[in-house]
Amino acid sequence: MGVGLVLLGSVLCALGVCTVGEKHSLYYIYSALNKDVSLPGIYEFTALGLLDDREIDYYNSKEQKKIPKQSWMMEKMQEDYWEKGTQSRKSKEQWFKVNVDILMKRMNHSNQDLHVLQWRHGCEIDEFNNGTVKFLRGIDQYSYDGSDFLSFDNSHRVWVAPVQAAEETKRKWDGVAILNQYTQGYLEKECVDWLTKFMEYGKETLRKHSPPALYMSAKRSRIDPRKLTLTCLATGFYPKDVVMTIRKSGTAIPEHLVTSSGVRPNEDTTFQMRKIVDIPEKENVQYDCSVTHSSLKEPKIVQWDYTFFREAPNTTPVHVVVIVALVALLIMVGVLAVIFVLLKKNIIGAGCFNGEESDSSQYSPAPTAHEMTNRAAATTEDALLHGNGDTNGAANGVNGTC
The missing domain is CATH 2.60.40.10 (Immunoglobulins)
Incomplete structure (x- = not known):
């Protein structure tokens, strides 16, 4: 369905008869740390799906279960979707463990420090009033310690290495041409199919615009x-x-x-x-x-009424303030130190990615990325950087380790 709508939308736009579309996106985000930081809500491995910036599914290394984050996902997707998705996420979790270790060794990084490998991939479309859609772009990119590591050039079907440490991975992945073709096919077709399907399933929720x-x-x-x-x-x-x-x-x-x-x-x-x-x-x-x-027909404007808050004078005794501050410092110093590292490396905060892939592999007869990786790599150290995925191998990174 999605591919046909994309082609029709492209033809209509080429003829100059399409109207301004509404953008939609489907992304998946994976984040893996080299060790557990023992902080609430921060896990050694997490994965989540984002549809138009709304979380639709989630997995972490503690519960190890892929769960729906929207009621319509729970209602529309069959039980085997979640079971297969859980197994796929578990496979990715192990894949990330291997690759974080490989990158740390390649860069001579110590396990005493905190390191993170992240992956984002997905697609964006324009949806027009007549129901057609137009593919805008696909993204498949990795970062290490908050810096760009590797990204897929969808137009030229090659990987781009912005840093020298990624050159070895680029050579390995580009050396398996069929996997790059597979990645391009996922981004331009399969991801769009899942995006339009999810949009249909969740249309009552997703199409509601809330004014500011x-x-x-x-x-x-x-x-x-x-x-x-x-x-x-x-x-x-x-x-x-x-x-x-x-x-x-x-x-x-x-x-x-x-x-x-x-x-x-x-x-x-x-x-x-x-x-x-x-x-x-x-x-x-x-x-x-x-x-x-x-959500607004015209800009919303509010005027300042010239009032302002006057801060009350500090009547607390100085020694009380000092004691409270010291106690708070002793309690929080460990947490703040870790959070500082996480922020510095974009593990938390704005983040480096927006989403993950769709779960097409769960329904696709195509070989998983793990199977394709085994064909291309004889040892763990020589694996490529992708893993089998919830979509099919391409969506989840059809290549292997770093």
């Missing part, structure tokens, strides 16, 4: 007491694409003067964004915040 709630507030600047820090907050919106502007007398303040949080997820699958700027306290001009979002 918009707020403006101000408080005294911590840097300059003569200034105020003006904040614009938009929250509760979906999808995540949004344009926010803080304006002075109707004119947008240049972005280099504004600090942005970027778009961040809320716990309810909506998103939020805030921007701040320092302004003179006694400046008699009008400031407002404007937000443009797909």
Whole structure:
């Protein structure tokens, strides 16, 4: 179904009769650490699927079970889908263990430090009002310790190594041409099929657009007491694409003067964004915040009412503050040290990837990536960097180890 719609959409656009489409995406993210950090919510291996930035499935190395994260996924996908998905994720977990070790040895990294290997792959499409879809791009990329390691050039069907340490992996993977063909086929066809299928299954939830709630507030600047820090907050919106502007007398303040949080997820699958700027306290001009979002027919604007929060004087005895601070420091120092490493290496926070592959391999008779890897590599050390996958081998990285 997806392939036919893609071809039809491409033909119509070539003829100039397609309208502006709505973008949709399906991505899968895998993250593997070289050791357990013993922190709540952070596991040695995790995998998750994202459909239009909403989590649809999840797996971690503790529970070792692939589970649905949307009610419609639980209702629409059969039990064997989850059983086979669990086995696929377990295989990937072992594959990542091998490859993290290979990369650490290649780069002379110690197991005393924290290291992470991540993989993102998936596809994006445009969906038009007439029901046709157009393939936009496919992504299959790896990172090591938060830096780009290897990515697939879908147009030329080759792997791109941005760092010298990845050259060996590139040579191995490009040396198996059929696997690169398989990867391209997954990104352009199979991934699109799963994306359109999931969109149909979850259409009642996924097609609901939530408008942003918009707020403006101000408080005294911590840097300059003569200034105020003006904040614009938009929250509760979906999808995540949004344009926010803080304006002075109707004119947008240049972005280099504004600090942005970027778009961040809320716990309810909506998103939020805030921007701040320092302004003179006694400046008699009008400031407002404007937000443009797909759920709105026109930009939403809120004006600042010239009020601001005055911080109450600190009446707590100094020695109490010092004691509390020291106790908190002793409790948190270990956790903060680990979190610092995780943030530095993009294991948590903004992250390096958006998603994973679809689970097509669970229904495809094609050989798994693990089987194809065994044909291409005689030993573990010489394996390529992919693993068998929830889609088919291509989607999950048809090559082998690093």
